[in-house]
Amino acid sequence: MLLSTKFLTFFALFLWSLLAEGQGAEPPTSSSGQSAITGYFPNWLYARYPVSKIDFTKYTHINYAFAIMIKGNTPEWADAQQVETQLPELVKTAHDKKAKVLISIGGWSGCLTFRYGIDGIDIDWEYPARQGAGCNAVNEASDSKNLLSLFQELRAAMDKKYKKGTKELTAAVHVRTFTTPSGYMTDVKPYAAVLDRVNLMTYDINGGWNTTTGPNAPFNFQPGYGDADSFVSAIDNWLKAGMPASKISPGLAFYGRSVTTKSDMSKTNQYQPQIAGQIPKGDSFDAFWQDPYCSKDPGGMSGIWRYGNLRSEGVLTSPTKAASPWIRKFDEISQTPWLFNPTSKTFISYDDPQSIAIKVKYAKSKNLGGVMVWSVDEDSDNGELLNEVAKFR
Numbered sequence: 420m421l422l423s424t425k426f427l428t429f430f431a432l433f434l435w436s437l438l439a440e441g442q443g444a445e446p447p448t449s450s451s452g453q454s455a456i457t458g459y460f461p462n463w464l465y466a467r468y469p470v471s472k473i474d475f476t477k478y479t480h481i482n483y484a485f486a487i488m489i490k491g492n493t494p495e496w497a498d499a500q501q502v503e504t505q506l507p508e509l510v511k512t513a514h515d516k517k518a519k520v521l522i523s524i525g526g527w528s529g530c531l532t533f534r535y536g537i538d539g540i541d542i543d544w545e546y547p548a549r550q551g552a553g554c555n556a557v558n559e560a561s562d563s564k565n566l567l568s569l570f571q572e573l574r575a576a577m578d579k580k581y582k583k584g585t586k587e588l589t590a591a592v593h594v595r596t597f598t599t600p601s602g603y604m605t606d607v608k609p610y611a612a613v614l615d616r617v618n619l620m621t622y623d624i625n626g627g628w629n630t631t632t633g634p635n636a637p638f639n640f641q642p643g644y645g646d647a648d649s650f651v652s653a654i655d656n657w658l659k660a661g662m663p664a665s666k667i668s669p670g671l672a673f674y675g676r677s678v679t680t681k682s683d684m685s686k687t688n689q690y691q692p693q694i695a696g697q698i699p700k701g702d703s704f705d706a707f708w709q710d711p712y713c714s715k716d717p718g719g720m721s722g723i724w725r726y727g728n729l730r731s732e733g734v735l736t737s738p739t740k741a742a743s744p745w746i747r748k749f750d751e752i753s754q755t756p757w758l759f760n761p762t763s764k765t766f767i768s769y770d771d772p773q774s775i776a777i778k779v780k781y782a783k784s785k786n787l788g789g790v791m792v793w794s795v796d797e798d799s800d801n802g803e804l805l806n807e808v809a810k811f812r
C-alpha cells in the first residue's frame with residue numbers, strides 16, 4: 420500500500436463525506452470507556468439479512484463491511500447503489516438505539532460523494548507486510564510503519580474536524596501483532612495512542628487449506644500442532660506489546676469451516692492426525708466463489724457452515740445435539756465443538772453457545788474493552804450465540 424499525500428487526500432475526502440452528518444438521525448454520545456459489542460455487517464447479503472434483523476439491544480457497534488481498495492487511491496463500494504439506501508437505514512436504526520456505525524475499509528479503491536453521518540472508521544487491512552489474498556501489494560519494510568502514519572493522520576484529522584471523542588478509529592488485526600522485517604512488533608503503543616480499539620481476527624486459524632483437520636477458532640491451541648495461535652494467545656500477544664486491555668476486542672466466529680477427511684473421525688476425540696481431503700460445499704448459502712479482483716487465488720467452495728444454518732438445516736437439533744448421522748464432540752483443548760458425518764466424511768469445526776460463553780467469560784475476566792462478531796447474520800434466528808455474547812456487558 421503506497422501512502423502518498425495524494426492517497427491520503429483522496430482517502431480523506433471519501434471518509435469525510437461518510438462522516439459528515441446525514442439527515443435526521445442523531446449520532447449517539449461517545450461510548451469510549453464503555454464495553455463494546457461490535458458486529459460486522461456484510462453489505463452483500465441483500466434480502467437475506469436486512470438491517471431490521473440486527474439486534475440493537477445487544478450490539479453497541481456495527482461495522483459496515485466493506486468499502487474496498489481495488490484499483491486507485493480511494494476506497495470504493497462494490498455496489499454503490501445498494502449502499503445508498505442500506506447505509507442511511509442502518510445509521511438511522513442504529514442511532515435510534517444509541518448504537519454506532521463504523522465503515523470498515525478493506526482491500527483497495529474509490530468513491531467520493533456520499534454523506535451518511537457515520538461514527539467512525541475501521542481499517543481492515545489483511546495484512547500489512549504479509550501476504551493475504553494473492554494479488555495484494557506487500558512491502559515488508561514499510562507497510563506497518565505506513566499504516567501507523569495513516570492512523571495518526573486520520574486521528575488528527577478526525578479530531579480537528581469533529582469534537583474529540585465523537586468519531587472512532589478501529590482496526591481489524593491479525594492474531595499476531597503487526598509484521599516488521601525483524602518479526603512481530605513488540606511495541607504497539609504508538610498505534611494504541613491513536614486507535615479506539617483493535618478487533619482481533621481470532622478465527623480462520625485452521626481450515627480446509629490445511630493438510631490436517633483443526634479448530635477454526637480455538638480458545639487454546641494444541642502444542643506442537645500447527646501455529647501456536649488461539650483466542651488466549653492473541654489477547655496475550657497484543658497485551659504484551661502494549662495494547663491496553665480496554666482497547667482489545669477479540670473476535671467470535673458465528674460460523675464454522677468444513678473439510679472432507681480421509682478417515683473416519685467418529686471414534687476419535689481429537690482433531691489430530693486426521694488427514695484432510697478437499698473442501699466440500701458448506702451450508703445451503705455456500706456456492707463456488709472466485710475472487711473477482713484476483714485470479715491468482717483458486718476459486719472453490721468455502722465449506723462454510725453458518726451456525727444459524729447448522730440449526731435451520733437440521734444438522735443440530737438443539738445447540739448441543741447433532742442429528743444422525745452427524746455426531747458432535749467437544750474438544751477440551753480448543754474448547755470448541757466439532758461435527759462429523761461418517762457417511763460423507765465431513766468434518767465441521769465451529770462455535771456454539773458453549774464455546775462462545777467460554778470466550779466471552781475469559782474476555783470479561785481480562786477486563787477487555789469489547790468483543791467482536793463475524794458476522795451478525797450468521798446466528799440462529801432466535802439469537803442463541805448473541806445471547807451468550809451479550810453477557811459480556
Ligand SMILES: *[C@@H]1O[C@H](CO)[C@@H](O)[C@H](O)[C@H]1NC(C)=O
Binds near residue numbers: 625631633
Ligand atoms: C493451517 O494453515 C495455517 C495457515 O497457513 C497455518 O498457520 C497453521 O499452522 C496450519 N495448521 C496446521 C494444523 O498445520
